[in-house]
Amino acid sequence: MQRIYLDNAATSYPKAPGLGDAVKHFIDDVGDNVNRSGYDVMAADEMVFETRDMLAELFNFPNPENVVFTLNITYGLNFLLKGVLQPGDHVIVSSMEHNAVMRPLMQLANQGVELSRVSCDDEGKIDVESLRQHIKQSTKMVIVTHASNVSGTILPVEQIGAVCEEKGLLFVVDTAQTAGVLEIDFERIKADALAFTGHKGLLGPQGIGGFLISQDLAGNMDALVSGGTGSLSEHEDVPPYLPDKFEAGTPNLPGIYGLNRALRYLEEVGLDSIREKESQLATGLLEGLANMEGVRILGPREAQGRMAVVSADFVGYDNAQVAYFLHKHHGIRTRCGLHCAPSAHKTLGTFPQGTVRFSPGHFNTKEDMEKTLSAVRQALKELDSILR
Numbered sequence: 308m309q310r311i312y313l314d315n316a317a318t319s320y321p322k323a324p325g326l327g328d329a330v331k332h333f334i335d336d337v338g339d340n341v342n343r344s345g346y347d348v349m350a351a352d353e354m355v356f357e358t359r360d361m362l363a364e365l366f367n368f369p370n371p372e373n374v375v376f377t378l379n380i381t382y383g384l385n386f387l388l389k390g391v392l393q394p395g396d397h398v399i400v401s402s403m404e405h406n407a408v409m410r411p412l413m414q415l416a417n418q419g420v421e422l423s424r425v426s427c428d429d430e431g432k433i434d435v436e437s438l439r440q441h442i443k444q445s446t447k448m449v450i451v452t453h454a455s456n457v458s459g460t461i462l463p464v465e466q467i468g469a470v471c472e473e474k475g476l477l478f479v480v481d482t483a484q485t486a487g488v489l490e491i492d493f494e495r496i497k498a499d500a501l502a503f504t505g506h507k508g509l510l511g512p513q514g515i516g517g518f519l520i521s522q523d524l525a526g527n528m529d530a531l532v533s534g535g536t537g538s539l540s541e542h543e544d545v546p547p548y549l550p551d552k553f554e555a556g557t558p559n560l561p562g563i564y565g566l567n568r569a570l571r572y573l574e575e576v577g578l579d580s581i582r583e584k585e586s587q588l589a590t591g592l593l594e595g596l597a598n599m600e601g602v603r604i605l606g607p608r609e610a611q612g613r614m615a616v617v618s619a620d621f622v623g624y625d626n627a628q629v630a631y632f633l634h635k636h637h638g639i640r641t642r643c644g645l646h647c648a649p650s651a652h653k654t655l656g657t658f659p660q661g662t663v664r665f666s667p668g669h670f671n672t673k674e675d676m677e678k679t680l681s682a683v684r685q686a687l688k689e690l691d692s693i694l695r
């Protein structure tokens with residue numbers, strides 16, 4: 308059976324062309340560690356720095372040394388939250404956050420950090436004025452997702468960043484669902500830090516992500532993990548400068564080689580055309596699903612204010628059965644459930660049943676969307692005949 312992969316919000320598939328070769332090249336032909344060997348030409352070092360440069364360019368970020376690699380965005384967000392917030396500090400989030408933000412914050416709340424959640428509306432949109440009303444004397448940080456992994460809703464990070472700048476608050480953005488698709492300008496959104504993951508829209512491999520951090524915040528943030536860096540080895544203290552301060556231990560070099568290849572591909576294709584294509588795919592799905600009876604679509608109806616993350620609640624059916632039918636009979640891979648974002652589902656009214664999430668990506672086609680819609684129609688008919 309043909310496979311139609313519609314789970315790009317979880318991880319993109321397929322990956323950028325040539326990625327597997329790039330990873331293999333490192334393993335088979337390069338092999339050097341970084342910062343640690345005394346050889347003349349250190350190909351891996353150059354590749355790592357080139358990849359920092361490419362990420363800095365992608366996010367219009369002025370300082371490539373402050374691009375820090377971690378395992379994924381979850382680790383990056385943990386660094387940024389646990390390395391900065393202290394008991395007594397107040398932090399503001401949206402009600403659309405992924406557990407990669409909420410779980411570290413809940414741990415911190417148990418240690419005396421105070422948390423406010425700005426309620427978004429039933430399309431996942433945030434009112435920046437209501438965010439403003441949560442600010443108080445002890446507020447230190449605002450952290451939001453750039454787009455919801457449940458409804459695809461894009462949050463107005465430029466406006467939120469402007470409020471943070473005006474009020475002197477740290478602003479941190481989770482770009483898991485937008486990096487590699489939307490243009491993200493670190494300076495324009497006035498972020499203090501931005502976390503990214505390599506394996507979703509960036510079309511890179513799993514196991515590589517990180518964060519970009521301003522010099523000011525880096526100076527005030529503790530290193531959550533410490534160890535050997537291959538630098539200042541005569542000292543047992545953590546190096547004070549970046550990226551070494553936050554990059555202890557041997558990095559995921561195969562992952563960085565793969566990410567480098569993926570970033571090259573994104574550059575060749577251009578984010579505008581990636582965004583345009585994904586929006587067209589989302590529009591096809593949104594229109595088709597909207598015409599079906601008993602299907603509730605989450606998030607904005609138009610592709611403009613959202614990513615190609617289309618969640619549907621098949622009211623009157625068991626969403627898991629719909630997803631199972633699509634997979635079993637049509638090879639369509641969606642993701643059913645709460646998508647690690649219970650707060651978003653509570654906001655959107657789909658807790659605890661969750662939704663079936665269709666997330667087309669760069670390599671899907673219009674035909675995939677047509678087949679999917681026809682498969683959904685068949686699934687509902689079939690379930691009708693069983694249930695009613």
Ligand SMILES: Cc1ncc(COP(=O)(O)O)c(C=O)c1O
Binds near residue numbers: 317382454504
């Ligand atoms: C909005 C958001 N933040 C964070 C994450 C966590 O990503 P990773 O598993 O790559 O750390 C995800 C992944 O689903 C996400 O959608």
